[in-house]
Structure formats: structure tokens, C-alpha cells
Amino acid sequence: MKHTLSVIVEDRPGALTRITTMFARRGFNIESLAVGPTERAGVSCITLRVDCTQHSLEQIEKQIHKLVNVLRVTELVGGEAVERELLLVRVTAAPERRAELVTTAEALGGRLLDVGPDSVVLELTGTPEEVDAFHELCRPYGVVDLVRTGRIGVPRASAKRKAPRRLAAIN
Amino acid sequence: MKITGGDAILRSLEAEGVDVMFGIPGGAIMPTYDAMARGTTVRHVLARHEQGAGHMAQGYARASGRVGVAIATSGPGATNLVTPIADAWMDSTPLVCITGQVRSTLIGTDAFQECDITGITMPIVKHSWLVQDAREIGEVLAAAFHVARTGRCGPVLVDVPRDLQEALVDFSYPQQVDLPGWRPPAKVHPLQIREAARAIAHARKPVLYVGGGTLNGNACEELRTLAEAGSLPVITTLMGKSAFPENHELHFGWPGMHGAKWSNLAMNTCDVLVAIGSRFDDRVTGKLSAFAPGATVVHLDVDPAEISKLREADIPVVGPLAMAVAALGEEVARHRAEGVAAPTAWLDQIRAWREEFPLRYGTGGEWLKPQRVVETLQALTADEDVIVTTGVGQHQMWAMQYVQSIRPRSFITSGGLGTMGYGIPAAIGAKAARPEATVVCVDGDGCFQMTAQELTTAVLDDLPIVVVLVNNGYLGMVTQWQDMFFDGRRSHVHLTTQVPDYAKLAEAYGGVGMVVESEAELEPALSEALTLGRTVVVDCRVDPAEHCFPMIPAGAAALDMIEYSEAVEEAKAS
Numbered sequence: 001m002k003h004t005l006s007v008i009v010e011d012r013p014g015a016l017t018r019i020t021t022m023f024a025r026r027g028f029n030i031e032s033l034a035v036g037p038t039e040r041a042g043v044s045c046i047t048l049r050v051d052c053t054q055h056s057l058e059q060i061e062k063q064i065h066k067l068v069n070v071l072r073v074t075e076l077v078g079g080e081a082v083e084r085e086l087l088l089v090r091v092t093a094a095p096e097r098r099a100e101l102v103t104t105a106e107a108l109g110g111r112l113l114d115v116g117p118d119s120v121v122l123e124l125t126g127t128p129e130e131v132d133a134f135h136e137l138c139r140p141y142g143v144v145d146l147v148r149t150g151r152i153g154v155p156r157a158s159a160k161r162k163a164p165r166r167l168a169a170i171n
Numbered sequence: 172m173k174i175t176g177g178d179a180i181l182r183s184l185e186a187e188g189v190d191v192m193f194g195i196p197g198g199a200i201m202p203t204y205d206a207m208a209r210g211t212t213v214r215h216v217l218a219r220h221e222q223g224a225g226h227m228a229q230g231y232a233r234a235s236g237r238v239g240v241a242i243a244t245s246g247p248g249a250t251n252l253v254t255p256i257a258d259a260w261m262d263s264t265p266l267v268c269i270t271g272q273v274r275s276t277l278i279g280t281d282a283f284q285e286c287d288i289t290g291i292t293m294p295i296v297k298h299s300w301l302v303q304d305a306r307e308i309g310e311v312l313a314a315a316f317h318v319a320r321t322g323r324c325g326p327v328l329v330d331v332p333r334d335l336q337e338a339l340v341d342f343s344y345p346q347q348v349d350l351p352g353w354r355p356p357a358k359v360h361p362l363q364i365r366e367a368a369r370a371i372a373h374a375r376k377p378v379l380y381v382g383g384g385t386l387n388g389n390a391c392e393e394l395r396t397l398a399e400a401g402s403l404p405v406i407t408t409l410m411g412k413s414a415f416p417e418n419h420e421l422h423f424g425w426p427g428m429h430g431a432k433w434s435n436l437a438m439n440t441c442d443v444l445v446a447i448g449s450r451f452d453d454r455v456t457g458k459l460s461a462f463a464p465g466a467t468v469v470h471l472d473v474d475p476a477e478i479s480k481l482r483e484a485d486i487p488v489v490g491p492l493a494m495a496v497a498a499l500g501e502e503v504a505r506h507r508a509e510g511v512a513a514p515t516a517w518l519d520q521i522r523a524w525r526e527e528f529p530l531r532y533g534t535g536g537e538w539l540k541p542q543r544v545v546e547t548l549q550a551l552t553a554d555e556d557v558i559v560t561t562g563v564g565q566h567q568m569w570a571m572q573y574v575q576s577i578r579p580r581s582f583i584t585s586g587g588l589g590t591m592g593y594g595i596p597a598a599i600g601a602k603a604a605r606p607e608a609t610v611v612c613v614d615g616d617g618c619f620q621m622t623a624q625e626l627t628t629a630v631l632d633d634l635p636i637v638v639v640l641v642n643n644g645y646l647g648m649v650t651q652w653q654d655m656f657f658d659g660r661r662s663h664v665h666l667t668t669q670v671p672d673y674a675k676l677a678e679a680y681g682g683v684g685m686v687v688e689s690e691a692e693l694e695p696a697l698s699e700a701l702t703l704g705r706t707v708v709v710d711c712r713v714d715p716a717e718h719c720f721p722m723i724p725a726g727a728a729a730l731d732m733i734e735y736s737e738a739v740e741e742a743k744a745s
Contacts, residue, residue: 010352013301018293025294055479062476068298068318068353 002031003057004076004083004153007046007064008038015069019046022063028052032150043071047152076153083153087124087131092142094118101141108134119144173339176305176331177206180269183312184213186344189240191603193218193227197244198284199271202336213240216603216632221248223596223625225255229264230600233583234558234608236389238265238319239600245271246284249330253292254590259326260295261587262410263387265319266326267312272301275332289330298353299328305338314348322355323474324387356473359490359498367445367469367486368502371401374443374467376517379403380426380455383410383586384448388473388492391415391579394447397500402513404521406434408449409567410586413576423521427455428723429568433524435721435729439463446470448492451481452587453725461728471495530572531720531735538714539690541566541641545573545613547693548639551701557609558583558601562594562618564648565719566641570613581608592621598636599629609637609701616642616666616673623676629706630681637700638677638708643715644668651718655733668712677708687711 009015016035023030032049050060061073076083093101098120102112105122108130114121124134128151135146174182180203184192191214196204207215218224221243228239239259243252249270259266273282289299298318300311308331315327371377385394391414398405398415404423405415415422424434438444444466449455456462459481470477470484471492478487488495507513532542545566559574560583561567567584576582583601585593598612619640629636641647646664653661674684683705685696693711700707720735 013303014289014293014299017290021293059476059480062478066297066322066474066476068350071352 001053002049002051004081004151005048005050005061005064006074006076006153007048007070008072009044009046010069010071011037011042011044012069015044016046018067018069019064022067023060026059026063028056028060032148034150034152036152045152047150049151074155076155081153081155083127083151084125085128085131085151086149087134088113088121088147089135089138089143090119090121090145091138092118092144093120097141104137105134108137110134174342175202175206175336176308176338176340177203177336178209179305179308179340179342180312180331180336181206181211181213182342183309183344184240185211187238187312187316189213189238191216191231192240192242193224193231193600194242195219195221195224195244195248197248197271199245199273199333200242200248200269200336201271202333203242203269203271203331214603216599216628216634218596219624219627220622221251222254222592223622223628225252225266225268226258226590226593226596226622227600227603227625227628228266229255229259229593230560230583230597231604232264232266232600233386233597234580234601235604236580237604238267238316240267240269242269243271244284245273245288246286248284249288250286250291253295254588256292256326256328257295258585258588258590258593262383262585263324264326265324265387267315267319268326268328270328270330271336272330272332274334275303276334278332289328292328295326296328297325299330301330302332302335305335305340308335308340309342309344310348313345314350317348317350318353321353323384356475356490359488359495361498363486363488364495364498364502367471367488368499368506370443370467370469370486371403371445371499372503372506372511374441375514376440376442377401377403377514378437378441378444379405380438380444380446380449381405381407381411381414382447382449383408383414384472384492385411385414385496386579388448390448390492390496393493393496393500395419397496397503400500400504401507402515402518403445403503404437404518406438408452408455408586409571409584411449412571412584413579413582416577417575418577421518423525425571427452427729428457428725429571429719429721431525431530431572432528432721432732432734433521435723435732436524436528437521439729441466443467443469446472447496448472450477456481457723457727457729457731471499528734532717533735533737536714538717539688539693539711541643541711541713541717542569542573543690544639544641544693544711544713545569547697548611548613549574551694551698552609552611555609556607557581557611558598558605560584560594560598560601560610560612562612562614563589563591564615564617564646565643565651565717566613566615566618566647568719569641574613591618594618595622595629595636595638596625598638599625599632599634602629602634602636611637611639611701613639613641615647616640616644616668617646619673620666620671623680626677626680626682626706626708635704635706637706639697640673640708640710641713642668642673642710643713643717645715648719654718655722656724673708673710677706680706682706682708685709
């Protein structure tokens with residue numbers, strides 16, 4: 001089963017490496033990874049997408065939590081968190097098909113960023129599922145380059161949200 | 172007043188109360204060694220190989236309960252520390268390794284003796300620091316010691332570029348460390364203790380499965396109180412050996428691959444298994460799915476990541492073990508006072524198994540038996556303040572079976588990593604920690620040759636140790652596996668008993684060498700070696716055909732153990 005982990009770390013040399021080394025050493029696979037600053041200076045957020053059993057997930061959480069630079073580990077549970085991903089794609093688009101492509105892309109919330117003689121660059125921010133769908137949409141036109149950031153997320157602000165699931169034993 | 176970075180390292184060690192460090196100088200650590208020449212209260216023991224320095228620091232840490240310190244230069248000096256660091260990681264030994272690094276302007280340029288030691292060691296340290304500014308030295312070392320000894324103990328590494336050791340800085344050692352991400356468990360949940368105590372007190376067939384965490388957590392007194400309060404049988408792992416007096420009526424041996432049959436029977440048929448600072452290692456459990464089937468597992472550990480890592484814990488108790496075990500002892504005592512009966516029938520059952528399935532070995536034939544060597548050593552040191560260290564292999568297992576450890580921290584061995592060559596340097600480190608104790612290294616001939624050069628250190632630094640060499644001329648454990656699981660095809664395991672001449676080698680290193688070839692020579696030689704107060708190697712030429720039993724083959728269920736049998740012995744002899 002797939003899980004999203006939000007790991008808050010001190011922004012120190014090697015903090016990310018220590019986490020990825022732990023994954024490699026214990027045989028866990030990272031599906032996507034996004035790193036960036038947070039609201040606090042000197043503190044970064046690493047969002048990890050992993051495909052593993054519940055038992056492995058608990059091991060991962062506990063092992064990450066032991067790392068000295070890690071401040072907090074939270075699982076972002078579907079429905080209780082807002083998750084987004086950014087996609088940039090360069091698509092082959094001869095002038096006669098360009099209008100159709102751009103109109104469809106914009107209908108799905110995509111934006112046109114750049115236009116060249118035989119290709120265009122599009123952007124989409126959305127849930128990972130929306131990003132998947134957008135990718136599928138572009139595919140028949142001919143995808144030249146495609147990059148995705150990997151998902152990032154925060155717990156929902158709306159009510160009825162349970163506290164972010166953390167292991168009682170470690171936090 | 173400004174001091175150099177090298178002086179700052181030494182002032183930090185002094186502020187930590189470090190009394191001895193183990194190391195070897197080299198280019199990138201020279202400014203710190205120069206600071207040593209100017210003066211420090213920290214004794215420096217000069218090893219002959221950085222691996223030796225690392226294992227000495229480990230032996231020191233295990234014997235004393237304090238953080239061990241090893242110091243080395245960059246590049247090969249640092250990489251030679253990798254084995255001790257990995258060993259300390261597996262066995263949770265608190266260790267601070269200080270390495271020199273090339274000048275900060277040269278980092279990343281493939282400079283002479285440059286290597287990325289923080290990168291290399293990342294999977295095997297609790298944390299590491301590449302110091303970026305000489306003003307941080309005190310802060311980093313304070314954090315390093317704090318991380319090494321708090322929570323689950325383990326190794327840390329501090330890499331200091333040479334120019335930072337030379338830089339002039341205002342030095343102050345911080346009173347407390349600022350590590351917002353390092354918060355090891357500091358208390359125990361009372362509800363978990365109550366639940367655990369109820370399960371343990373009401374168990375008909377409880378077993379305390381005690382690991383090295385009990386020693387690291389200084390919970391030995393508390394363990395004894397718990398065991399006695401509840402009349403609970405105690406089984407200690409290889410790493411837990413000496414956490415509970417082995418002459419105590421509630422001690423029932425050691426589990427696992429070469430553990431006693433009665434211990435494995437008890438562990439695997441118990442109804443409540445209380446893991447205390449132990450981690451369900453494959454050498455203990457054998458086939459995990461067949462291990463202690465049906466038992467309710469109570470797991471006490473300071474490291475939450477050990478809980479349910481391999482065996483699901485029914486009742487987890489996370490926290491410092493001294494605190495957890497003490498609380499458990501009180502609760503269990505209360506249950507007993509309220510009339511919950513002690514498991515006397517169960518204790519009788521384990522005693523009966525011990526009578527029925529004692530440790531056995533053949534005594535016929537001309538050869539001196541390795542087990543007899545360890546038994547004789549035990550008999551000669553029974554009432555002494557003795558610390559035993561070992562290498563890794565058959566002799567280590569025989570030491571586990573036949574040395575009776577009474578005092579905490581009196582048995583020091585490489586359990587998790589299984590590092591051959593650990594014994595001699597660990598013994599030297601233990602001697603530095605406890606000069607009043609007699610330190611004996613039970614070693615194999617294979618192990619001996621991996622770190623024998625440290626005998627020089629034992630002699631010249633006045634840290635005398637007695638090496639009891641169980642010399643069968645083979646890489647014994649590998650030979651045993653080849654004999655048992657590879658149809659007897661012996662592949663590159665024959666070392667010979669004569670080359671090198673171990674007694675002459677001991678003399679060459681400035682120690683005393685003795686050769687024992689028969690049982691008659693054994694006791695006189697060992698007793699002389701133990702009383703000389705010098706570094707001695709007693710080369711005991713033992714039966715090369717001897718296998719270590721009982722044995723649970725790797726991956727087999729614990730109760731499918733192979734026992735010593737006379738029939739097998741006779742077949743081998745013919």
C-alpha cells in the first residue's frame with residue numbers, strides 16, 4: 001500500500017542523505033521525494049512517497065525518527081491531508097493541433113508556459129491523480145520532456161480531522 | 172585567550188571527563204597530536220593499527236560503561252576505523268571516533284589521504300559531524316558524547332579538517348547540548364508496566380530473555396530484583412552475558428545457535444517471553460516463524476524501532492531499561508505479595524532439562540579439548556575479578572558456554588557484527604578501563620592473526636593481558652560448517668598450528684609465550700600466566716576435529732538443534 005510521509009528536518013548538511021541512506025540500507029524503496037523549506041528558518045520538509053506494508057511503514061517511521069536531525073515524522077493520511085504535485089511537460093504540437101491541445105489542457109487546469117515552432121511547454125499543479133490524468137492526455141501528442149516534483153502535502157485545515165497519526169511510542 | 176582547534180578537541184575531552192583515548196597519529200590529525208605534546212590529562216594509548224584503536228575503545232566502553240574514544244588520521248586511518256564503528260553500531264557500544272580530515276580548502280579535490288569518511292560511515296553511525304568552523308569544536312564534541320551515550324548507545328564520528336585544528340579560537344565547552352531532533356525516551360508508560368507486570372506475574376512459564384541493552388542501560392541490579400521478586404528464570408544472550416550472575420539459581424544459560432538445549436527449550440516453550448534489551452537476532456531465534464510459538468511477548472527496550480521489528484510485541488514497554496525494569500520489579504513483587512503464585516513447577520522443569528541435556532563433549536583420545544581449556548580457565552579464575560574478551564568463532568561459543576560470568580561487564584565479545592580479531596584489542600581497552608582486573612582474551616588462532624600486532628601496545632603501554640589461544644590450526648567455525656553442511660569439503664580453512672609460532676611471536680612482542688599440548692600441561696601453564704602480571708600468550712594446541720555443540724543450523728527451528736553425540740564422534744575418529 002502507498003503511504004505519504006512528511007518528515008520535518010533541521011536544514012543541516014547530510015540530513016537528506018541520512019534519510020535516503022536509511023531507506024537504501026534497510027531495503028525500503030522511495031517512490032517520490034520532494035524537499036523544500038518550511039515556515040521556519042533552518043527547517044525543511046521532506047515529503048516521501050513509499051509503497052510498503054503497514055509493518056514496514058512503522059519501521060520506517062521509527063528509524064527515521066531516530067535520526068538526530070529529524071524533528072518530526074507524520075504520515076499524511078488520504079482524506080486528512082491536502083496533497084499536490086507539479087508537472088512540467090514539453091509536448092510536440094504542430095501549429096494545426098496546438099489550439100486543440102492548449103484548450104484541453106486549460107480545461108483541466110493546465111497552463112501554457114512557452115511556445116516554440118513545433119512544441120509547447122505546459123504546467124499543471126494538482127493532486128497526483130490529476131497529474132496522472134494530465135500526463136495521459138498529453139501522451140498522444142508526443143511527450144518530449146516530462147518532469148514531476150513528487151507530491152507534497154499538509155494536513156487539512158477543515159474540522160473533523162484527527163490529529164496527524166504519529167507513533168505514540170516515539171513522539 | 173585563544174587556543175588552537177587541536178587544543179579545543181583535548182579541552183573538550185577533558186571537560187567530558189575522558190581519562191583515556193586510543194589512537195594513532197597521521198598527517199591530517201597532527202595538529203591535535205601536537206596539542207597532546209603540549210599537555211593533556213587524557214592518557215593516550217598508541218595502537219599499532221586503527222582497527223585496534225577502535226576495538227580498544229570498544230573494550231574500554233564495555234568494561235567501564237563510559238564512552239570510548241578513538242582517534243585517527245584521514246583516509247586510510249579513518250577507513251581502518253570502519254570495522255570498529257560497524258561493530259559498535261551492531262552491539263550498541265558508545266563510541267566517539269575523532270578523525271582528521273584534509274584541509275577544508277582541499278575537501279572534494281581527491282587530495283592526499285582524503286576520503287569521505289562521514290559518507291562511508293553514514294549507515295553505521297548514530298550521527299556524524301564534519302566540522303565546518305573551528306569555533307564549533309566544543310559544541311560538536313559535547314553533542315557527540317551526548318548522542319553516543321543517550322538512548323540506545325552507539326558510535327558517532329567527528330571529522331575535523333586539519334586547518335580547523337590549527338585555527339585559533341575562543342574556547343568554551345557548552346554545559347548542555349542543543350539537539351532539538353534528539354529526544355530519546357526518558358520515561359516509561361505506567362500503564363504498559365502494569366500490563367506487562369500482570370502478564371509476567373500470572374504466567375505459568377515465563378522467561379526473561381536478557382540482551383546487551385540491559386548492560387548498556389545499567390539495569391543489572393534492577394534485573395536481579397525483578398527476577399528474584401517474581402522467581403523468574405533468566406536466559407542471557409551472548410551480548411547479555413554477565414548482566415545476571417551466572418551462578419545464580421535463576422540463571423538458565425544462553426539461547427540460540429550454540430546455546431544450551433535447556434535454555435532453548437525454555438525459550439521456545441514459554442508462555443510469556445520477556446525480552447529485555449534484546450532484539451530477536453537470527454542467531455537467537457533460528458527460524459523466526461517457529462520461534463517461541465504462542466508466547467505472549469513483552470518487549471522492553473529504549474529503542475522504539477526494536478519493538479515489533481522482527482517479532483510482534485504484545486506488550487511493548489519503551490524507555491530507559493533501569494527505570495522500566497525497576498518499575499516492573501515493583502509491580503511483579505506486588506502481585507506475588509497479593510498471592511499470585513511463583514512458577515515453581517516451570518523452574519523445576521527447566522532444571523530437569525538442564526539435568527537431562529547438559530553441555531557435553533568427548534574426552535577420549537590424545538587431544539586436548541578446547542572446552543577443557545575454557546573450563547580450566549574458569550576454574551582458575553572463579554573467585555577473581557576477571558574480565559574475559561573473545562574473538563569470534565568456535566572458541567567464542569565455548570567461552571559463552573564455559574565461562575561463568577558473575578559481575579556485570581565482565582564478558583566482552585563481538586556479537587552482532589562477529590568481528591574476528593576483536594578479542595585482543597578489546598582486552599587491552601578493558602584493561603585500561605579496569606587496571607585492577609585480570610583481563611583474559613580467549614582467542615582463536617584465526618582471530619589472533621588479525622590483530623596480534625596490538626600485543627605491542629599491551630606490553631609497551633603497560634596494559635598486560637593474558638591471551639588463551641584455542642589453537643586448532645583451522646578457521647574452526649568455517650571448518651565446522653564445511654564439515655556439516657558442505658559434505659566435508661574443506662576449502663581454505665587450514666592455518667596450521669605451528670606457523671606462526673605463537674609463543675615465539677609473543678616473546679617477539681615483548682610478552683611471554685607458553686605452549687600447552689596436553690591436559691597435564693594446561694592448568695600449570697594457565698595458572699602461571701594468570702599470576703605473572705605480564706602479557707602472556709598461552710598457545711593451547713587443541714583437537715582440530717572438535718565441533719561446537721549444540722548447534723541450531725542457520726534458518727532451522729530452534730528445537731531442531733543438533734546435539735553432541737558419541738556416535739558421531741566415533742565415526743569421525745575412525
